[in-house]
Each structure stands twice: as structure tokens, then as C-alpha cells.
Amino acid sequence: MYDIENSIGFLLAKAYQRAWAVMKEEIEPYDLTPPQFALLAFLWQQDGLTQVELSEKGQIDRSTVGGLIDRLERNGLLERRQHPQDRRAYRICLTEQGKTLEKTLSACAERSLKRITSGLNDDEVKELRRMLDILRGERRVYELPSC
Amino acid sequence: MYDIENSIGFLLAKAYQRAWAVMKEEIEPYDLTPPQFALLAFLWQQDGLTQVELSEKGQIDRSTVGGLIDRLERNGLLERRQHPQDRRAYRICLTEQGKTLEKTLSACAERSLKRITSGLNDDEVKELRRMLDILRGERRVYELPSC
DNA sequence: TACAGATAGTAAGTATACTGTCAATATGAA
DNA sequence: TTCATATTGACAGTATACTTACTATCTGTA
Numbered sequence: 001m002y003d004i005e006n007s008i009g010f011l012l013a014k015a016y017q018r019a020w021a022v023m024k025e026e027i028e029p030y031d032l033t034p035p036q037f038a039l040l041a042f043l044w045q046q047d048g049l050t051q052v053e054l055s056e057k058g059q060i061d062r063s064t065v066g067g068l069i070d071r072l073e074r075n076g077l078l079e080r081r082q083h084p085q086d087r088r089a090y091r092i093c094l095t096e097q098g099k100t101l102e103k104t105l106s107a108c109a110e111r112s113l114k115r116i117t118s119g120l121n122d123d124e125v126k127e128l129r130r131m132l133d134i135l136r137g138e139r140r141v142y143e144l145p146s147c
Numbered sequence: 148m149y150d151i152e153n154s155i156g157f158l159l160a161k162a163y164q165r166a167w168a169v170m171k172e173e174i175e176p177y178d179l180t181p182p183q184f185a186l187l188a189f190l191w192q193q194d195g196l197t198q199v200e201l202s203e204k205g206q207i208d209r210s211t212v213g214g215l216i217d218r219l220e221r222n223g224l225l226e227r228r229q230h231p232q233d234r235r236a237y238r239i240c241l242t243e244q245g246k247t248l249e250k251t252l253s254a255c256a257e258r259s260l261k262r263i264t265s266g267l268n269d270d271e272v273k274e275l276r277r278m279l280d281i282l283r284g285e286r287r288v289y290e291l292p293s294c
Numbered sequence: 295t296a297c298a299g300a301t302a303g304t305a306a307g308t309a310t311a312c313t314g315t316c317a318a319t320a321t322g323a324a
Numbered sequence: 325t326t327c328a329t330a331t332t333g334a335c336a337g338t339a340t341a342c343t344t345a346c347t348a349t350c351t352g353t354a
Contacts (some may be wrong), residue, residue: 199333209333210333213335
């Protein structure tokens with residue numbers, strides 16, 4: 001009999017859903033969802049990326065990124081600007097409001113992490129992070145020093 | 148600077164997405180998705196549950212379960228039968244085809260697990276399972292011996 | 295230069311997953 | 325028995341996340 005309750009896939013789905021829900025609750029006041037937060041977080045690291053670059057960095061489908069950006073733009077946190085070299089592409093740039101929220105939202109993420117991992121100690125969280133990164137699998141390397 | 152790349156939430160999302168994609172690939176020939184497989188797996192354990200019972204066992208929203216059942220019914224793997232005691236409810240019952248597929252699909256799930264966890268040894272997988280179950284958090288107890 | 299093929303973004307379609315609302319039906323207390 | 329309340333499933337709406345197909349544009353090559 002297949003033990004669905006203890007299968008890695010099922011447990012991953014449920015752990016992910018819980019993490020999503022907890023994070024959602026923390027950032028709810030700002031009218032954001034966890035994937036929208038993640039996209040902002042990539043822009044805090046490097047502003048002005050194109051949609052494809054965001055898609056690759058975040059391992060999110062191109063068309064999904066388009067929708068996320070639509071909603072974040074509607075929310076006034078970022079804007080599509082013309083790309084100076086490529087008329088097909090946009091540069092996705094944070095607005096002042098999008099930049100300002102970094103501190104507040106990072107704090108939400110910290111609280112969220114604490115709530116989700118309250119049943120694990122620091123070493124376990126570290127180990128979990130390591131194992132999830134392995135599960136995540138092969139990522140293309142984007143910023144390879146030209147080889 | 149918030150490190151989204153190494154946040155548990157982000158890694159959970161990516162590990163989950165990978166597990167989903169790999170499992171999808173394995174069961175693709177049977178026109179199933181991972182959540183549909185999970186629902187079948189609960190029915191292999193106990194046939195004839197109602198939608199609410201499936202929703203609770205699988206920690207899936209009631210309306211999501213409805214859609215999953217729609218698609219599995221359309222696919223001929225289960226059927227809604229009248230509930231003998233409750234005219235509001237259905238008993239969700241596997242068809243012969245739904246029962247027959249248990250062996251084949253369980254094998255797909257095994258292959259999928261091996262592919263996903265190929266970077267981890269058996270002890271690590273066990274530890275991962277334990278930690279994900281903790282992350283998953285408090286579950287209501289459904290089959291409590293009446294207290 | 296011209297053109298074949300690649301790339302950026304959009305759009306439509308499908309499948310989760312949630313929220314809220316509703317009608318039909320059950321249930322328990324007065 | 326009656327009536328307030330709860331439960332079951334459906335439906336509509338929103339947000340991911342993917343696929344395929346399409347347009348516009350760019351790029352490398354002949």
C-alpha cells in the first residue's frame with residue numbers, strides 16, 4: 001500500500017503550503033503574496049533586470065513573471081521601463097515605495113521563518129536548507145565568468 | 148540585504164516545484180497530475196470517503212478537492228455515489244480502472260522519489276522526511292478514539 | 295544587405311489552491 | 325416539532341505555474 005502521508009512529495013507540498021500561508025499572513029497588510037515578495041527580493045539585490053533575467057534568477061516561468069510584474073506594477077511597487085538596447089525588453093525597476101518597503105518586508109520574512117521553523121533548532125534549519133538546495137536540483141549558472 | 152536565494156520559503160517552493168515536475172513526468176502517460184495521484188492514494192487506503200473527509204485527510208481545500216474529483220471522474224478513475232445517510236454528501240469510490248492503477252502508479256512514485264532524492268543518502272531522506280513533517284505543522288486529529 | 299533562427303514578452307488554455315458566498319440538507323436545543 | 329446553527333458541495337473570483345502559440349525584434353551568417 002503506497003504511503004502517501006509519508007512520501008517526500010506530499011510532505012514537500014504540505015510544508016510549502018504552510019510556509020506560503022504563514023508568509024502570506026505576515027505580508028497581507030501590504031497586499032502582497034509570497035511569490036510577489038520573492039520577486040521584489042531579487043530586485044532589491046539588483047534593480048533593473050529584464051523579465052527573462054528575473055525568470056531565470058527566480059526559476060519562475062516567463063509568463064508567470066509577467067503576471068507577477070503586472071500585479072506589482074498595479075500596486076505601485078515597480079514599473080516597466082524601456083530597455084535602452086533592446087526594444088523587445090523591459091527593465092523592471094523598483095519605485096520609491098518598492099525600495100522603501102525592503103526593511104519592513106524583510107522583517108516580515110524573518111518573523112515568518114521563525115514561526116515556520118519553531119519546531120527545529122538552528123542546526124536543523126541549516127541542514128534543511130542544505131537538503132532543500134540539493135532537492136532543488138541542477139540550476140543553470142547565469143553569472144559564470146565567461147568560459 | 149534579504150537573502151531570498153537561501154530562504155527556507157524560497158527553497159521549499161523550488162524543491163516542491165521540482166518534485167512536482169518529476170512526478171508529473173512519471174505519471175504523464177496516465178493523464179494524471181501529482182495532486183490527482185495523491186487523492187487516488189488516499190482512496191487506495193480507504194475507499195468511499197466523502198469530499199470533506201478527503202479534504203481533511205489530504206489537507207486540501209474543499210473546493211480544490213471538488214475540482215480534483217471532477218477531473219478524476221472525467222478520466223474514469225472514480226465516481227461520485229450517493230451517500231446512504233447524508234443526502235448532501237457523496238461517497239467517492241474508485242472504479243475498477245482506478246483500483247487497477249494502484250500498482251503501476253505506486254511504481255511511478257517510487258521512481259520519482261529516487262530521482263528527486265538522488266543527491267541524498269537514505270539517512271538524509273529519513274531526516275528530511277522528519278523535518279518536513281515538523282514544518283508541516285499541527286494537524287487536526289481526525290481518527291481520535293472519541294475523547 | 296537579406297534572411298534564417300533565436301529571443302523578449304504577451305495571450306490563451308489548463309490545473310492547482312485559496313477565499314467567500316450560496317442552496318440544500320442535517321442536527322441539536324428549546 | 326420548530327427553528328437557529330452547522331455542514332456539504334457548488335460556484336465565482338483571484339493568484340500562482342505551466343504549456344503552446346504568436347508578434348516584435350534582434351543577431352549572426354551568407
